[in-house]
Amino acid sequence: MAVTLTEAAARHVSRYITKRGKGVGVRLGVKTTGCSGLAYKLEYADEIAPEDMVFEGHGVKVLIDPKSLPYIDGTELDFVREGLNEGFKFRNPREKDRCGCGESFRV
Template identity: 40%
Template sequence: MSVTLTDAAASRIATILAEKADMHALRISVEGGGCSGFSYKYELVAEQNADDLVIEKNGARVLIDSTSLPFMDGAEINFVDNLMGQAFEINNPNASSSCGCGTSFSI
């Protein structure tokens, strides 16, 4: 299973982690809920779990737990900065639909 990280996302994550000396990674997980059935949760963490997928790129470190990974297999994590604002965006081929906020999806 694989998840990729764009250069823009890696740059933003590395910047965030550099400002938080006690945090070493961004954990992205999938939880039940949200307006479309599932939602992404973003959390800065100090430690990784033994079963985490670890993605490292250009000073960024992302962790995805083994329960969330099947929902995110093949996904691309991006960071967008446009007139609408700044946000992490996950392009997930497993999602059959998503809501307008971009943080929840259905399979």
């Protein structure tokens, strides 16, 4: 079981944590929502909870709650710039379908 980050994602997270002045990494999970049933949730984490699964890539910690891990195991978190837009992109091999608006997915 693993969740990974690209170098670009790790650089972005590291810069943001430095700018914030605090943080141990990012917390990645899923929530029930949208057309297809699940959506990613990503937030900066200031502490590691006892139940968190911790993965590390390029010096950045990714914290996952055990309930979310079966849906996102194998996911690669990337940070991309496309034209004037930039943001995190999730490459999840478990995704079977994604809704048309891109907000949610199904495994």
